[in-house]
Each structure stands twice: as C-alpha cells, then as structure tokens.
Amino acid sequence: MIDVRRARIDLEAVLDSVRRDDAGAIVLFVGTVRSDEGIRALDYEVYRPMAIKSLTALAEQAKEKFGIAEMSIVHRLGRVPVGGDSVAIACAGIHRAETFAACEWAMDEVKRIVPIWKTEVEGRAKSVRGSR
Amino acid sequence: MQIRLRLFATYREIVGSRGLTWSARDGITLRELVDGIVAKYPRLADHRGSMLLAVNEDIVSAERVLTDGDEVALLPPVSGGAR
Numbered sequence: 001m002i003d004v005r006r007a008r009i010d011l012e013a014v015l016d017s018v019r020r021d022d023a024g025a026i027v028l029f030v031g032t033v034r035s036d037e038g039i040r041a042l043d044y045e046v047y048r049p050m051a052i053k054s055l056t057a058l059a060e061q062a063k064e065k066f067g068i069a070e071m072s073i074v075h076r077l078g079r080v081p082v083g084g085d086s087v088a089i090a091c092a093g094i095h096r097a098e099t100f101a102a103c104e105w106a107m108d109e110v111k112r113i114v115p116i117w118k119t120e121v122e123g124r125a126k127s128v129r130g131s132r
Numbered sequence: 133m134q135i136r137l138r139l140f141a142t143y144r145e146i147v148g149s150r151g152l153t154w155s156a157r158d159g160i161t162l163r164e165l166v167d168g169i170v171a172k173y174p175r176l177a178d179h180r181g182s183m184l185l186a187v188n189e190d191i192v193s194a195e196r197v198l199t200d201g202d203e204v205a206l207l208p209p210v211s212g213g214a215r
Binding site for chain 2: 045047049053113114115117
C-alpha cells in the first residue's frame with residue numbers, strides 16, 4: 001500500500017497490508033505532529049504523482065536492500081493537527097533486525113527525497129510560517 | 133511552445149500561483165527556462181542553488197531540452213515526514 005491522502009491514516013489497514021505468513025516480524029512506524037513552540041498543526045503540501053512514484057520506488061528498494069517481504073507507506077497531505085499521524089510505514093520481514101533497519105531507512109529516505117513540504121501553523125491566529 | 137509549470141511551498145508563495153503556463157521558444161533547455169522564470173520573479177534567485185528540477189515527474193539535469201507540453205516542476209528542498 002502506497003498512498004498520499006487527506007483523510008486520516010487507518011493504521012490497522014496499513015499494518016494488515018504487509019501481513020504475510022512467511023514474515024515473523026512487522027514493524028510499524030508512525031510519525032506524528034508534536035506540540036512545539038505554539039504550533040497547533042502542520043500543513044503538508046505534496047507533488048502527488050511524483051511522491052507516489054518516489055514512495056513506490058523506495059518501498060521496492062527497501063525490499064531489495066534489506067531482503068524484507070513487504071513495505072507500505074502512507075503519508076498525509078493537507079492540515080494535520082498536533083497529535084495527528086502524518087506518516088505511517090509498515091514493514092514485514094522474516095526476522096526483526098532487518099525489519100527494524102528497513103523501516104528506519106525508509107523513513108529517512110521519505111524525509112530526504114519525497115517531494116513533500118510542511119508549513120507550521122501557529123496558535124489561534126491562524127498565522128502560517130515556513131518550516132525552513 | 134507551451135510548458136506547464138508547477139510550483140510548491142516557498143516558490144508557490146513567491147510566484148503567487150501553484151501552476152501556470154509558460155510560453156517558450158522551441159529547443160529551450162530547462163536551465164534557460166529557469167533563467168527566464170527567475171528573471172520574472174527575482175526573489176527566486178536566492179533559492180536557485182537548492183532548487184531541484186523535475187520534468188514530467190522525474191528529476192532531470194538542467195541541460196534537458198524541453199518539448200511542447202512538458203510539465204516542469206520547481207521543487208524546494210523537501211521537508212516531509214514527521215517532525
């Protein structure tokens with residue numbers, strides 16, 4: 001499962017999408033919007049077709065690089081409030097070591113190469129400032 | 133020929149649009165196109181060094197020769213994922 005969506009991420013569905021009888025480990029990473037310096041939400045902007053292409057390639061690379069069985073990546077777009085889930089990566093492998101490693105690598109790659117930008121939304125005044 | 137431009141985040145704010153159509157001469161390279169865009173929107177010049185360029189959803193070199201109907205995206209450094 002590879003997706004970029006406005007709707008809330010169904011973590012159970014992401015988890016189920018990687019289940020396989022030959023996999024003894026599943027790692028689920030969930031990135032959330034944390035409360036920080038008056039931030040009340042993050043707005044995610046995505047170049048969707050390129051992001052989908054990039055996430056698909058990334059999941060395939062993870063399988064090849066770490067020998068894992070399945071990987072799903074789902075990212076939010078639009079406004080995600082503090083406490084909300086912004087990204088979920090589920091990874092299934094035969095053993096836990098490579099499964100943890102693949103999940104961590106994939107998250108780093110998502111932040112590095114997938115065309116997604118975030119803007120911090122502050123306080124009640126709805127003022128917006130760039131995150132970089 | 134007509135090039136479809138896509139702009140994101142900071143670049144969208146500078147240009148004031150998510151996308152627009154740009155008229156260019158035949159045989160123009162991506163670098164020449166960006167030169168023209170930066171000339172029209174000088175505030176983009178500060179970002180030129182970190183700008184990634186995509187044509188039809190693939191990152192390409194600035195020397196790429198464009199063709200009519202290409203979709204060119206100017207991409208700021210990404211900041212995706214969880215904070």
